[in-house]
Amino acid sequence: METMEGMTRTHHCGELRAQNEGQEVVVCGWVSHRRDHGGLIFIDLRDRSGLVQLVFAEDRIGADQFPKAESLRSEFVVAVRGKVSLRDKETINPNMDTGEIEIYAEELRILNKAMTPPFYIQDGIDVDENVRLKYRYLDLRRPEMQKNIMLRHRVAKLMRDYMDKHGFLEIETPMLTKSTPEGARDYLVPSRVNPGKFYALPQSPQIFKQLLMVAGYEKYFQIVRCFRDEDLRADRQPEFTQLDIEMSFVDQEYILTLMEGLMQTIFATIGEEVKTPFLRMTWDEAMERYGSDKPDIRFGMELMDISEYVKGSDFKVFKSVLDNGGQVKAIKVDGYANIPRRELDGLVEYAQRYGAKGLAWIQYTEKEIKSPFKKFYSEETFQKIKEATNAQTGDLLLVVADKPLVVAQALGELRLEMGRRRGLINENEYKFLWVVDFPMFEYDEENKRWKAMHHPFTAPRDEDVQYLLSDPGRVKAKAYDMVLNGVEVGGGSLRIYNSDTQEKVFEAIGLTPEQAHEKFGFMLDAFKYGTPPHGGLAFGLDRLIMLMAKRGSIRDVIPFPKTQSASCLMTQAPSEVDSKQLRELSIRTAVAPKKKAETK
């Protein structure tokens, strides 16, 4: 192994161009590819900026150094001094940024050797993800992964610049904090100094950012790690990063406009021109038209209510639904009247998976109208439905009848699925919108009580405050979500700063003043010392970068992610620890230790 002593890198591999011709340069990096041809050795050298071709010729580098070049293998780390030459016309590589030039090596230092990696260090490899995660340091060496991580850095930087420019202060909040009974499951950290007591890792800095408003900081932000001990879905990680924001003395419109500008700024870095203002849609309308509070508006196929055409018949399914305050709605799949029966059956199952009792349909084929409820309605009814839904011959209607929320969920999911299957979604398009006026409460069937949809510090709309106790279900909140391509990328609300309203909200969710104090005591105290009107929101950074990088998994934009069993395959975390460590923390595991049995 050699050192770089006396050699200073002058250029990165990927930045050399024809205009560097004749320059003496020093480049460093990893051997990506080697080819021997006509007594010459060609190496593609890779660093984080890209590739450049090195040429080793015995007469240039000298007979003493040439054998060293012959020993080069994939992933060896080298530093090379050489001269930039234009390639012959016929050897120019137009697929390579540096394809017009090559470097004739005059000095080679082998800084380190490398074993053969378990997979190729290149894009688009087809390797089991567990292997990639075990050798993450090699996976992260692949150019497409480096691009993701560099994009993440760039976006975080732009976010900070933007927030700073608008007067926001990045303020750090604690990681070792208090376990709160609301929300998701906490990660706990036993305290050694306070035996029997535990810290919790924060699910979000919500409490602290509101206290910073009480403390008069006015504009806060933080790019911050948060933790939730949930069972992991494909799109979740035990720890995740959010851009967390809170501000005082502003209204909702100020917040939304500010965040639109932020999106404009960060998407410009991937060449996307984001138009503002974003579409704003109430929660009611989103549920009505798209069956979702995070509608993907890159395509139509909206939900249409056909209740009025199917009511008053003997068809029991529709009748009982409509008699009980339900609805019958449909989506129209253009030109798909001849959907295979087998696929239809699959869609029935699909709808059931999302809570519908069943799925009906109308196929307006060239020959006939096919529908499982055909015999219950006249031809005229089917024509009316055809007109009302603007269906053409050849189109398919998928129909769900149920309670409104069930119809929305099932048809909303079917809409997305059919949009994908029919190729209606332009994957190169970014469509933002705000969903506003969320319900303040949702009914918790299990515990037979109303609970806050967002959190109990969310402010209700002024005009709805009067219904907080008499009709909680109709109260809308000053809450807003930013939705991008059907994904909720951020959300927040204005907060309650009036203690009368706060008390009513607690009462609405069934808390006595004593219980409210027990759960939120120090925060309620703080609010009595001069709390400004305030509000904020948070963005999921991982998901946002995933969308910007057009990846299917957030694991591709997190340097060291965990698996679905919350493990790190590289470091083997979590792991067993010394019994001495547990003793110091005054805890025991309820699991029999593998090696040394410990008798207290």
Place this chain on the structure above:
Amino acid sequence: METMEGMTRTHHCGELRAQNEGQEVVVCGWVSHRRDHGGLIFIDLRDRSGLVQLVFAEDRIGADQFPKAESLRSEFVVAVRGKVSLRDKETINPNMDTGEIEIYAEELRILNKAMTPPFYIQDGIDVDENVRLKYRYLDLRRPEMQKNIMLRHRVAKLMRDYMDKHGFLEIETPMLTKSTPEGARDYLVPSRVNPGKFYALPQSPQIFKQLLMVAGYEKYFQIVRCFRDEDLRADRQPEFTQLDIEMSFVDQEYILTLMEGLMQTIFATIGEEVKTPFLRMTWDEAMERYGSDKPDIRFGMELMDISEYVKGSDFKVFKSVLDNGGQVKAIKVDGYANIPRRELDGLVEYAQRYGAKGLAWIQYTEKEIKSPFKKFYSEETFQKIKEATNAQTGDLLLVVADKPLVVAQALGELRLEMGRRRGLINENEYKFLWVVDFPMFEYDEENKRWKAMHHPFTAPRDEDVQYLLSDPGRVKAKAYDMVLNGVEVGGGSLRIYNSDTQEKVFEAIGLTPEQAHEKFGFMLDAFKYGTPPHGGLAFGLDRLIMLMAKRGSIRDVIPFPKTQSASCLMTQAPSEVDSKQLRELSIRTAVAPKKKAETK
């Protein structure tokens, strides 16, 4: 409580000046001070930018609104529309940035009321820190605390800008990671999905940042939270923030120069012009001259070796020390020969606290030379010492005889103490230096083995590699600390990237290859796949901001710090948790629960 509807803040309080005269403005903030005079109400309104004086006159604001103004009390939150007026000459307040103007209120909204705070919201209060910590949201409202937090934001922003400008990528590393047996005590996090297993919160991202070098990112940084479960000293917190840096293909000089530029950049924000390059001093020299590896070079009073003058006498203390390879050194306290006996006795204790067996002295008073070892030496010897130490009549020498490390520690601490007592330290001066060439190993008397002074991945100097096994004590490392005013603000090293050297280092600290693999397995594996030469360092952000803000405690620059018993007095973290939470985590506390006794 009123809303801001229809009122949009136009200015911050602290930014209004004489040139705003006649403008209609809307300001928001907290009532800082109220004074009633001649039928007028004067309010100092405070926001994060500063103070401005509001004037409420019944004829301007109207008889209907005036009573509202009369109801204002300290810390009420208000929004006020009004007109900027120049103050009469005699009422101009030169101590206030906005002292030339006042705002005649024309509309007042009381956005929130406030209870009387437990302490004044102003600078320089004399309040028990526990009260400040309990009501941290009020403590943080005080202008001096806001200044610290804003400085912290600004410095972190400048750091990120600087690192980005130099091609560094901010890359996030995991918080839920693996417990490592080396280093300080880990905070552990029980895993629910993997019963009996634990994550550890990172003491630093050391392993991950080196793996990012293996992964080819070349220039990494992160402002990152780290955790150490140590018994807390005044200057420590369970969680702290560091600027963490690592880079490839560079030499030590590149790293030091880059970091000097960073300091220049961030200190400019407090108006300090930092000169570069910094002084560089070897560890040997720092210990020799200052008795410390983090010398405060704002004053002299260097350690001087007087062994040669006191050797060969019958004075047993010096004789036995010198015969056993020890040394006799002194510091000179100018003009303090007449130090009170009582203070001298205190200094003896002080020296003993830092490991010295005792403390001797020479007082060159006008009348005589006083010294506890006067009778063992001739007058001539004392004159020689006087000349050698450049002492004048009236000066005091404090003398310690012991093993070199003990002499250094005791005299080094005495030097600092006397520097403080004699007022030799200019508190307005910032003096940086690098301490370089640290010893690679230190001898662990307890375990009778050499251990890595830094960590075992630190590279030894090339010329010392040959002594790794034969004479570990003489091996110096490519390690460096940045020292500011006697505080270590940052430190790091070049790392080993050669596996032969790495194996020798493990052998030197007594690890078999098997043990090395058990402890550092995946990292050693990673290093085999093409590791570039790399190195880095980390800065303690809390301490750096503390020095920049001229505060005595890092708690004054951390928004929500913990006490010395690692508690948060505001949230009461850590706290007891539901037994259900512990069951889910498969752990039990070894402490009897207070309320419900749990029978497994």
